[in-house]
Every structure is written in C-alpha cells, then in structure tokens.
Amino acid sequence: MKTGPALEVKNLSIKFGDFTAVDDVSFSVARGEIFGFLGANGAGKTTAIRTLCGLLVPSSGSALVGGLDFSDGGKGIKKIVGYMSQKFTLYNDLTVGENLDFAAGLRKMEPRYAAERRRELFELIGFDRPLSTMVASLPGGVKQELALASAILHDPEVVFLDEPTSGVAPASRARFWNLIRKLTEMGKTVIVTTHYMDEAEQCGRIALMSAGRLIALGSPEELKRGAFPGPMAELDFKGTEDVEFIRSLEKAPGLLELFPHGMRWHAAFRDQAALSAALTGLPPSVSSRPVEPSLEDVFIRIIEGAER
Amino acid sequence: MNITLRAFIKKELAQTLRDVRMRVLLFGAPVIQLTIFGLALSTEIKNIKLAFFYAPDDVMARRLEGDFYSSGWFKPVDFTAGEDPLELIVSGRADAAIIAPDEGLARSSERGEGRVQLLVDASNATKARTVETYVKTIISAGWAGKGGGAANPPPVKLDVRVLYNPAMESSLFLVPGVMGMVVCLITIILTAMSLAREREMGTFETIVSAPLSDAEILLGKTIPFVLLGLAVTALTLLAAYFFFGVPVRGPLWQLALGSLVFIITTVSVGTLISTIAKNQQQAMLGGFIFLFPAILMSGIMYPVENMPTTVIAAAYLNPLMCFMRILRSVLLKGGEAYVFWTNMGALALMAMAAGGLAYNRFKQTLD
Known part of the structure; x- marks a missing residue:
C-alpha cells in the first residue's frame, strides 16, 4: 500500500485557447476517500477529471495522481486510474464478455488475470447473467454497474466516475453508491461528480466548482456550518402564502437569509436568540419547525455569494 | 501479436459482423453489384x-x-x-x-x-x-x-x-472495375463510420483513457478494416472467376500486394474523413464526396484518356485508377511488370501520404 495523498493538485489551470476551463484550482484527496465534484454543467468538473485521468495536460500548475506527474504525457497516470466517462463506456452492440475482453485488451491484461478479475468484479456487483448477454438488453442500472466493473478491471488505485448515476432509477442509484463505498473499503480512492444532492451527502468531502474555479471545499457538515452558522427554520404556510408576514420577516434582526424551498420557506438566522425573537407570535396559519440546512440550500448560498 | 491490437480486431469484427444486415451489405452487395454491372448494365449490344x-x-x-x-x-x-x-x-x-x-x-x-x-x-x-x-x-x-x-x-x-477481349464481352472489362469500386466503397465507409460512431457515442473516451500510444489506437481502429477489405476483395474475385468467367492471367501475388496497398490507402482516407466529420452522417457524406469523383475518374466506366489533360493529371492521384489498372492488367492481360510496378509505385506513395496525413490529423483529434 502506497502512502501519501491520492491526488495533490496545486494551482491547476487548463486552458483551451482563450477559454479557461479550470482556473487556479488547488486541493488534495486522501487515499480511500470519496471525493465529490459538484457544480453546474460547464463549471469545469469534466475537464478537471479528464486532466486528472491523464487525458489532458495541465496548462499551468501541477497535479500529482498517486504520486505521478505529467512528465510522460499522462501515460503513467492512465495506468493507475480508472475512468468512467459520462457518455457510453460500454458497446451496446457487443456482449458482456466481448466488452470486458476489449477493456482487458486496452489495458494489455493477460487473459487469465483478466478472467480472474472479471469473476471478482461480477461477485462484487452481483452480476450473474451469461457472458453472451448483449449489453443493449441490460437494464440501465446493471449497465452502469457493468461499466464500473469494466473501468476498474485493471485494478486502478484511483477511480474517476463522471456522473455515473445520471438517468438511473433511484433504487439502482442506491445500489451503485453501495459499490462506491465498497471500493473505498478496498482502499481505492473515488472521485465522483453528481447532480443529486442525496449522493453529494454521501461524499467524504465535496469540491464545489463554478465557472472553472473552486468556490467551496469541505465535508458536507463543514459546508453547511460555513454557509449557515446559526439555526434554520422551515415555515409552512399550508398553501396560502402570507405575503405581508414574509415582508415583515425579511426585516427581522439577525436574519441571514429567507428563501423559498419547494412549497415552503427556509429562514436562516445568526443564532438561536434571533430565531426565537423572529418566530414568536406566528399567525395561526403559519407553522414552523427547526430544520438542518440541505446541501442544496448551502450551494445556492455559496454560489450566490461567489457571484456577488 | 500485441494484445491490444488483437482485442481491437476481435471487437471490430464482432461489431461489424454481428448484424445480419451488415453481413449482407458486406458480402452480398458486392456480388449483387458484380451481377448488375456484369450482366444487366452491359455495354455489349445484341439483337x-x-x-x-x-x-x-x-x-x-x-x-x-x-x-x-x-x-x-x-x-x-x-x-x-x-x-x-x-x-x-x-x-x-x-x-x-x-x-x-x-x-x-x-x-x-x-x-x-x-x-x-x-x-x-x-x-x-x-x-x-x-x-x-x-x-x-x-x-x-x-x-x-x-x-x-x-x-x-x-x-x-x-x-x-x-x-x-476478342468477343467484346463487356463483363470481362467491367467486373474488375466493380471489384475495385466495391472494395473502395466498403473500406472507406466502414472505417470512417466506425471512428465517427466511437466519437459520437463517447466510447472513444474509454479508448483514449487507456495507456496506449497514438499509433496503437490508430492501428487498432484501422487494421480490422484492412482485413475486412481483403476478405471482400477475395470474395469478389472468387465470384468474378466462377460466375463471370473473368480470367486470372497474371500472378496472384501482384493481386494480393496491389489489393493490400490499395486498401491501406482507402482505410487511411476513411480515417482522414473521420477526423474531419463531427458525426456519422458527416462521415458517410464525406465518404461519398470522395467516392464519386474517384469512381468517375478511375476508368471503370469512361476511359481516362478521353478526359481533358488537367483532369488526366488529377486522375493519376486517384488510388482507384491505379488499382483499376493493376486489376485489369493482372486479370485480363497477364500482369505486365511495367504496368504493375508503375501503378504500384503510385499507390504506395499515395498510401504513405494518406497514412501519414491520417496519423497526424488523428493525433490532433485525440485530446
């Protein structure tokens, strides 16, 4: 087992001509960590991941992946990482066996070792269909699990998953995240991007990207505490929003932020005293209860803060 | 042989040959075209x-x-x-x-x-x-x-x-032409489409994320189509020999070497087209943009000698014309060394130029 961080990124920038896709980003990821990349489409997540997989060479700054740098053009890095891109990674018009054979061939794996790895991974993902099954005939969730198996067939140290669960049924998403946790238990480092907040909650740490820059980094708890140091209340107007009450609440001392959350409103305060003061004597049509801020609340606040 | 190249060949052949329609297209269409050109579209006139x-x-x-x-x-x-x-x-x-x-x-x-x-x-x-x-x-x-x-x-x-062609049988004259045409069409379109499909679907990302050299990827994506092209050539040759009585008067090695170098050229052209095309439709269209003038200016249907001088000069840059001349020379005339080596030399130069260009363009499109 190697020591040192799995990823060590310092002032990394990636430019395409005049366009800066990744702008002066620094972070490090420990071995065995689940590290989440979040951000809107076009925020630079995929570019950052493709670079760390050895597909792009940094324009400036440095990145060490498993202790390896880009002096060989990324070839060494490619050997120790597994990459599952957000597009198709399996061939629909090939069988399961043919797909995995091709993946093994791309990695120059000996056939016997490849077959052994295949059996291990089938056990891990609970795949028990025949090898001659056409990939096109598999359900979406199974296809993604198989794509994961194909991406880690060569037993990489660091695994990059770019939106692995988009378009997959919720039950299958939960199964997939179980697999991700199993991988880290086996000592692998997993870097994952997602648009689902419930998945982001399961990451050890999250990096939030916006317009190529890293605007927040930390565990879900840390991010929540950083964005909302005080308590938060959820207000339920039971269908009829009391506009006057909302206007008056906006002026309450110690209110940090008041924003709609689905059918309800969330009000964040500086401290418990401010919350109590503002929410005593609520009209009977409004009920309130204390809530934990969701990651979505956190990201909205951080991104608004970054844009201001 | 390199494990990766073998894996590519297995994969491409499986993908191309799995579909029944594709098999028919690959191996049925050439024979049908031979029949149409050899019999129906005969320039021979009777009655x-x-x-x-x-x-x-x-x-x-x-x-x-x-x-x-x-x-x-x-x-x-x-x-x-x-x-x-x-x-x-x-x-x-x-x-x-x-x-x-x-x-x-x-x-x-x-x-x-x-x-x-x-x-x-x-x-x-x-x-x-x-x-x-x-x-x-x-x-x-x-x-x-x-x-x-x-x-x-x-x-x-x-x-x-x-x-x-003392009996003036036009099939003797046309069948080698159709062979060249079919091989040219199949290799260019298959290569360009296969690469464009990988790019369009995103599977190309998986290939480039493996620690392979540029040459390995390029060879992996092209050698299978060279093999398929050779198989189609052999098939059309057998059909021409047995069904249309086209003789093989020259040595077979000339035929094999000529076909190999010709197919390397067309597969390189297909690769080049795929580096320019954004999707499968564009790749298909690009293939035909190359194919039509190549076929018309190959001497298959109209003699190149009747064309204006400037066009004749351009026709010598047409790999199909060189292959055409080798085919007719070997099949009908007995494979005169001068005809073979001049056209072979031109083909080899074109194969190297197209191959080099394809490799360079391909490298640039890998990122």
Whole structure:
C-alpha cells in the first residue's frame, strides 16, 4: 500500500485557447476517500477529471495522481486510474464478455488475470447473467454497474466516475453508491461528480466548482456550518402564502437569509436568540419547525455569494 | 501479436459482423453489384436490326451477310430490294444498314476500293460506336478469311480493347472495375463510420483513457478494416472467376500486394474523413464526396484518356485508377511488370501520404 495523498493538485489551470476551463484550482484527496465534484454543467468538473485521468495536460500548475506527474504525457497516470466517462463506456452492440475482453485488451491484461478479475468484479456487483448477454438488453442500472466493473478491471488505485448515476432509477442509484463505498473499503480512492444532492451527502468531502474555479471545499457538515452558522427554520404556510408576514420577516434582526424551498420557506438566522425573537407570535396559519440546512440550500448560498 | 491490437480486431469484427444486415451489405452487395454491372448494365449490344443491301449476284457480300447474322449480335430485317436504306433507319425498322457496291464486293475490292457503306442510328452514341466496331470486326475477319490477299491490308484497324477481349464481352472489362469500386466503397465507409460512431457515442473516451500510444489506437481502429477489405476483395474475385468467367492471367501475388496497398490507402482516407466529420452522417457524406469523383475518374466506366489533360493529371492521384489498372492488367492481360510496378509505385506513395496525413490529423483529434 502506497502512502501519501491520492491526488495533490496545486494551482491547476487548463486552458483551451482563450477559454479557461479550470482556473487556479488547488486541493488534495486522501487515499480511500470519496471525493465529490459538484457544480453546474460547464463549471469545469469534466475537464478537471479528464486532466486528472491523464487525458489532458495541465496548462499551468501541477497535479500529482498517486504520486505521478505529467512528465510522460499522462501515460503513467492512465495506468493507475480508472475512468468512467459520462457518455457510453460500454458497446451496446457487443456482449458482456466481448466488452470486458476489449477493456482487458486496452489495458494489455493477460487473459487469465483478466478472467480472474472479471469473476471478482461480477461477485462484487452481483452480476450473474451469461457472458453472451448483449449489453443493449441490460437494464440501465446493471449497465452502469457493468461499466464500473469494466473501468476498474485493471485494478486502478484511483477511480474517476463522471456522473455515473445520471438517468438511473433511484433504487439502482442506491445500489451503485453501495459499490462506491465498497471500493473505498478496498482502499481505492473515488472521485465522483453528481447532480443529486442525496449522493453529494454521501461524499467524504465535496469540491464545489463554478465557472472553472473552486468556490467551496469541505465535508458536507463543514459546508453547511460555513454557509449557515446559526439555526434554520422551515415555515409552512399550508398553501396560502402570507405575503405581508414574509415582508415583515425579511426585516427581522439577525436574519441571514429567507428563501423559498419547494412549497415552503427556509429562514436562516445568526443564532438561536434571533430565531426565537423572529418566530414568536406566528399567525395561526403559519407553522414552523427547526430544520438542518440541505446541501442544496448551502450551494445556492455559496454560489450566490461567489457571484456577488 | 500485441494484445491490444488483437482485442481491437476481435471487437471490430464482432461489431461489424454481428448484424445480419451488415453481413449482407458486406458480402452480398458486392456480388449483387458484380451481377448488375456484369450482366444487366452491359455495354455489349445484341439483337441489332441490320439491313444488308447488295446486288443479287454478289457472292462475297452474301457470305459476309451470313457472318453477320451468325455472330449473334445482329438479326435480319425484312425489306424489299428497292427500299431506301435511310428510310429503314428513320422509321426505326433497322438500327443499321450496310450497302455493298453495285458491281459486287469481290470486284470492287480487287480494284482496291472495297468500300462498304454503313448507316447507323446514332441517337445512342455508345450503341452506334459499338455497332461500328462490330461491323469492322466482322468485315475484317471476313476479309482475311475469304482470300482478300496478303497484299491488300484489311481496310479497318482493330481496336485495342478487342485485342484483350476478342468477343467484346463487356463483363470481362467491367467486373474488375466493380471489384475495385466495391472494395473502395466498403473500406472507406466502414472505417470512417466506425471512428465517427466511437466519437459520437463517447466510447472513444474509454479508448483514449487507456495507456496506449497514438499509433496503437490508430492501428487498432484501422487494421480490422484492412482485413475486412481483403476478405471482400477475395470474395469478389472468387465470384468474378466462377460466375463471370473473368480470367486470372497474371500472378496472384501482384493481386494480393496491389489489393493490400490499395486498401491501406482507402482505410487511411476513411480515417482522414473521420477526423474531419463531427458525426456519422458527416462521415458517410464525406465518404461519398470522395467516392464519386474517384469512381468517375478511375476508368471503370469512361476511359481516362478521353478526359481533358488537367483532369488526366488529377486522375493519376486517384488510388482507384491505379488499382483499376493493376486489376485489369493482372486479370485480363497477364500482369505486365511495367504496368504493375508503375501503378504500384503510385499507390504506395499515395498510401504513405494518406497514412501519414491520417496519423497526424488523428493525433490532433485525440485530446
């Protein structure tokens, strides 16, 4: 087992001509960590991941992946990482066996070792269909699990998953995240991007990207505490929003932020005293209860803060 | 052999050959095209309605008439001696009319002016030219056979094509052309489409994320199509040999080497097209943009020699024309070394240029 961080990124920038896709980003990821990349489409997540997989060479700054740098053009890095891109990674018009054979061939794996790895991974993902099954005939969730198996067939140290669960049924998403946790238990480092907040909650740490820059980094708890140091209340107007009450609440001392959350409103305060003061004597049509801020609340606040 | 290349070959062959429609397209279509070009689209013309006018006592002309009708190309027209030959053609009752001199063929030829007038309906120029050639052939054959005498050279000269294709069977001439065309089409389209599909679907990301050299990826994506191209060449050759009686007069190694270098060129062209195309439709379109001029300027259907000088110069940059010449030379003429090596040299240069260019473009599109 190697020591040192799995990823060590310092002032990394990636430019395409005049366009800066990744702008002066620094972070490090420990071995065995689940590290989440979040951000809107076009925020630079995929570019950052493709670079760390050895597909792009940094324009400036440095990145060490498993202790390896880009002096060989990324070839060494490619050997120790597994990459599952957000597009198709399996061939629909090939069988399961043919797909995995091709993946093994791309990695120059000996056939016997490849077959052994295949059996291990089938056990891990609970795949028990025949090898001659056409990939096109598999359900979406199974296809993604198989794509994961194909991406880690060569037993990489660091695994990059770019939106692995988009378009997959919720039950299958939960199964997939179980697999991700199993991988880290086996000592692998997993870097994952997602648009689902419930998945982001399961990451050890999250990096939030916006317009190529890293605007927040930390565990879900840390991010929540950083964005909302005080308590938060959820207000339920039971269908009829009391506009006057909302206007008056906006002026309450110690209110940090008041924003709609689905059918309800969330009000964040500086401290418990401010919350109590503002929410005593609520009209009977409004009920309130204390809530934990969701990651979505956190990201909205951080991104608004970054844009201001 | 390299594990990765073997994996690529297995994968591409599995993808291409799994689909029944694709198999039919690959191996059925060439045979169908051979049939269409070899039989249906024949430039050979049969059942030409011929009226032969000669004086009743002209024995030589009568014998010649027999030669015409027994050749299989001509059939007799009913007419009366007093009719105007021109009228026969204008009315469409005859396609051609031959008028022997009144004094008789034998006598006029003795005086060295064996003139026979030929009237041909040239509303179809190709047909008219063919009829003219047939007539010349039969007359000069008749001349030589009927004691025209060595002192009198036959009044007509033989066409070069007739030399190698004495029966004027157009299938002999067209089938090698179709072979070249089919191989060219299949290799370019398959290669360009396969690469464009990987890019479009995103599977290309998986390939480039593996620690492979640029050359390994390029060879992996092209060697399978070189192999498929060779298989299709062999198949069309067998069909041409067994179904159309196309001879193989030259050495097989010339055929094999020529096909290999030609296919390397076309697969490189397919790769080049795929580096420019954004998706499968564009790749398909790009393939055809290359194919149409390549086919038209290859000499398969129209002789390159009849084209304007500047076009002829461009035609020499056409790999299909060089392959065409090698094919016809080996199959029909016996594979003369000069023809083979000049065209082979040109093909090899084109293969290197296209291959080099494809490699460079391909490298740039990997990121």
